[in-house]
Amino acid sequence: MAEPRPDEMEFYKQEELVQIDYTPPQTSWMRTPVDFRPGSWIYPAKARHLEYLGLANPREWSPLDEDWKLPEDWKEIIFEGMRERLNKYRSFKLFMDICVRCGACADKCHFYIGGGDPKNMPVLRAELLRSVYRRDFTLAGKLVGKWVGARELTPEVLKEWFYYFFQCTECRRCSVFCPYGIDTAEITIMGRELLNLLGLNVNWVIEPVSNCFRTGNHLGIQPHGLKDTLEFFAEDIEEVTGIQVEIPINRKGAEILFVTPSGDFLADPGTYTCMGYMMLFHELGLDYTWSSYASEGGNFGLFTSHEMIKRLNAKIYAEARRLGVKWILGGECGHMWRVLHQYMDTMNGPADFLEVPKSPVTGTVFENAASTRMVHIIEFVADAIRNNKLRLDPSRNDGLRVTFHDSCNPARSMGFFEEPRYVIKSVCNHFCEMPENTIREQTFCCGGGAGLGTDENMEMRLRGGFPRGNAVRYVQEKHGVNRLACICAIDRATLSTVCDYWAPGVEVTGIHELVANAMVMEGEKERTLNLRLEPIERGEGVS
Amino acid sequence: MFELICQHRERILETWLTKILSSYPEQTASFWSRNPNPFANPVGTTFKSRAERVFSALLDGAEPGELCLALEDILKIRAVQELTAAESVGFVFLLKDAAAEVLAEHLSDPGSLKQLIRFSRQVDLVALEAFEIFARSRERVFELRVKELKRTGFLLLKRSSQIAGNSDGTHSPTDPGEVQ
Ligand code: SF4
Ligand code: SF4
Numbered sequence: 109m110a111e112p113r114p115d116e117m118e119f120y121k122q123e124e125l126v127q128i129d130y131t132p133p134q135t136s137w138m139r140t141p142v143d144f145r146p147g148s149w150i151y152p153a154k155a156r157h158l159e160y161l162g163l164a165n166p167r168e169w170s171p172l173d174e175d176w177k178l179p180e181d182w183k184e185i186i187f188e189g190m191r192e193r194l195n196k197y198r199s200f201k202l203f204m205d206i207c208v209r210c211g212a213c214a215d216k217c218h219f220y221i222g223g224g225d226p227k228n229m230p231v232l233r234a235e236l237l238r239s240v241y242r243r244d245f246t247l248a249g250k251l252v253g254k255w256v257g258a259r260e261l262t263p264e265v266l267k268e269w270f271y272y273f274f275q276c277t278e279c280r281r282c283s284v285f286c287p288y289g290i291d292t293a294e295i296t297i298m299g300r301e302l303l304n305l306l307g308l309n310v311n312w313v314i315e316p317v318s319n320c321f322r323t324g325n326h327l328g329i330q331p332h333g334l335k336d337t338l339e340f341f342a343e344d345i346e347e348v349t350g351i352q353v354e355i356p357i358n359r360k361g362a363e364i365l366f367v368t369p370s371g372d373f374l375a376d377p378g379t380y381t382c383m384g385y386m387m388l389f390h391e392l393g394l395d396y397t398w399s400s401y402a403s404e405g406g407n408f409g410l411f412t413s414h415e416m417i418k419r420l421n422a423k424i425y426a427e428a429r430r431l432g433v434k435w436i437l438g439g440e441c442g443h444m445w446r447v448l449h450q451y452m453d454t455m456n457g458p459a460d461f462l463e464v465p466k467s468p469v470t471g472t473v474f475e476n477a478a479s480t481r482m483v484h485i486i487e488f489v490a491d492a493i494r495n496n497k498l499r500l501d502p503s504r505n506d507g508l509r510v511t512f513h514d515s516c517n518p519a520r521s522m523g524f525f526e527e528p529r530y531v532i533k534s535v536c537n538h539f540c541e542m543p544e545n546t547i548r549e550q551t552f553c554c555g556g557g558a559g560l561g562t563d564e565n566m567e568m569r570l571r572g573g574f575p576r577g578n579a580v581r582y583v584q585e586k587h588g589v590n591r592l593a594c595i596c597a598i599d600r601a602t603l604s605t606v607c608d609y610w611a612p613g614v615e616v617t618g619i620h621e622l623v624a625n626a627m628v629m630e631g632e633k634e635r636t637l638n639l640r641l642e643p644i645e646r647g648e649g650v651s
Numbered sequence: 652m653f654e655l656i657c658q659h660r661e662r663i664l665e666t667w668l669t670k671i672l673s674s675y676p677e678q679t680a681s682f683w684s685r686n687p688n689p690f691a692n693p694v695g696t697t698f699k700s701r702a703e704r705v706f707s708a709l710l711d712g713a714e715p716g717e718l719c720l721a722l723e724d725i726l727k728i729r730a731v732q733e734l735t736a737a738e739s740v741g742f743v744f745l746l747k748d749a750a751a752e753v754l755a756e757h758l759s760d761p762g763s764l765k766q767l768i769r770f771s772r773q774v775d776l777v778a779l780e781a782f783e784i785f786a787r788s789r790e791r792v793f794e795l796r797v798k799e800l801k802r803t804g805f806l807l808l809k810r811s812s813q814i815a816g817n818s819d820g821t822h823s824p825t826d827p828g829e830v831q
Binding site (some may be wrong): 122145148185214215220221222223224225226227374375376543545546563564566567568570571572575578579582604605608609610 | 655675676679680682686687688690692693694697703727728730731732733771791792795796798799802803
């Protein structure tokens with residue numbers, strides 16, 4: 109018989125084609141060795157940063173190496189580390205014990221929703237640690253092992269921890285759906301803390317930590333660099349408004365110390381928000397100062413260990429004390445506020461040398477900050493607007509159709525839902541919400557928080573950012589949204605990329621950029637440019 | 652043109668979707684096919700609606716642009732998942748398998764067989780288009796990596812002398828292992 113031609117059915121060897129198995133092997137999750145896929149893991153921390161910080165096991169290594177150069181007694185280190193933490197943190201012990209595997213959290217993680225790897229289900233992410241806990245720390249595990257989902261700690265298990273604990277942005281979305289309130293983010297925090305005991309950490313976290321320890325900020329900007337940066341912003345502000353704003357740095361006796369994430373010093377669009385703060389403070393005539401030492405609100409210690417959170421956070425109170433301020437104001441940031449809200453007081457307080465924050469503009473006392481003595485700028489500005497202390501011309505933002513992304517930490521760790529919306533609506537005429545199950549408590553992460561916002565894991569970030577990007581695209585198509593506002597510095601960087609991929613045409617902004625553009629300043633020249641130095645588009649019939 | 656296939660379009664579409672999803676782990680395939688909420692389950696719902704559009708475009712002859720848009724929505728997702736290039740694009744060929752499977756009992760009839768072969772060749776063209784789109788999506792991923800570095804690099808350059816790590820000459824901001 110002649111060979112079949114391409115237009116004959118036989119040519120396609122249907123039977124063989126049908127036999128190709130597109131389904132990956134379905135092995136039990138406890139046994140699959142982890143396959144390090146490019147685009148899904150982050151470069152390991154460089155030895156010199158670990159040495160600088162006095163962290164364990166500094167060495168050059170790669171997750172792709174067979175041998176991770178672990179210390180000889182690595183197993184004991186982990187067991188001892190677990191024991192210590194189970195005793196110290198009740199929540200950890202509880203979360204290890206009480207999960208009933210109901211599965212309510214399973215399909216709530218953005219990494220699972222976008223990528224489909226079952227080990228990114230929160231319940232299985234936690235199980236990576238829990239299975240080891242069960243074998244060595246519970247009676248049932250010791251007796252009947254595998255039957256209760258217990259497994260031995262091996263280098264393969266460690267590799268899996270590294271792979272999956274650095275695929276969690278500690279966003280806490282899963283915890284909203286857990287009937288027991290189990291917070292997988294805390295389990296990830298513990299998992300990373302244990303990994304750190306063996307020197308298993310990522311450079312995108314450890315280098316900022318080391319920079320911060322040395323110079324006071326993640327980027328390693330020195331005092332003259334900070335001054336230069338702010339002067340650079342002041343020049344742009346003058347170009348736009350004709351006004352020269354002051355740049356108080358390390359000024360003793362100021363009333364307020366202002367601390368913000370350093371990401372806003374260096375990368376657009378955060379820079380515009382930083383300019384926004386400077387304009388706002390000028391307009392309100394605030395008696396404030398920057399600090400070149402506490403020049404970082406963010407705290408990558410949160411992605412390393414509790415001890416590191418404390419070490420980095422301590423500088424804020426130290427500077428407040430040295431400069432003799434009355435209280436502290438903090439900029440738009442996400443995880444910074446988780447640290448300030450949940451840890452600062454116990455770790456480095458009491459801040460009894462400070463006063464309970466009181467707005468010098470409105471007289472409002474921020475009772476909610478009576479303990480930490482640190483106020484979020486969005487509450488501060490919302491209060492100023494509410495009391496008519498700012499002249500605003502929202503029509504200057506008429507070229508924008510704005511939606512708001514609730515950043516995970518201010519939303520789920522602090523409950524900031526109304527203030528940002530109130531401020532945006534006061535300074536913009538066009539605002540609309542994304543779908544209900546993607547905002548407020550249920551907000552979707554940007555996919556790049558908790559130290560994952562680097563570029564070598566871009567595929568992971570993009571699939572994790574898909575649920576958010578998908579909701580943005582929806583309002584873009586439905587309501588013509590072209591601007592995504594947020595109050596987090598990491599978001600401003602990572603969501604710009606998420607939007608570029610999933611909803612091209614939508615740009616990201618901090619809220620204070622919007623505020624500053626709408627704010628009518630005393631003595632300003634006619635405003636024709638916004639802070640991006642683009643012509644202002646005004647809506648029809650509005651002056 | 653494709654009467655027989657049109658007659659069975661629902662079953663073919665359903666089979667194709669099942670095949671696409673079966674390239675993922677079992678629990679995932681089940682979640683993606685079950686949950687109809689486009690925001691809680693964006694992957695599953697996008698695959699479903701766009702696969703339907705691609706199939707309809709093939710059968711009813713829609714604008715080529717429309718077919719490409721639908722393909723793009725699927726491929727952008729698959730381009731950032733943990734799939735090989737062949738796996739990412741391979742879902743298109745599964746449509747041939749789906750059609751052949753559903754129409755199996757009709758294929759002894761030469762007219763029907765011819766129709767299936769014609770349809771299969773159309774699917775091949777779609778696959779070529781899918782390959783183009785996949786390549787573009789991958790390029791986009793790399794462009795975005797560069798763009799991110801540039802977004803900070805621009806200001807860095809302007810103020811490079813003030814950045815601590817730079818002045819000691821031990822690392823440069825373009826070292827991929829460094830923080831930007
Ligand atoms: S904390 Fe966020 S990233 Fe981590 S498992 Fe839960 S939903 Fe996923
Ligand atoms: S929702 Fe809570 S109890 Fe249920 S599986 Fe998830 S972590 Fe366990």
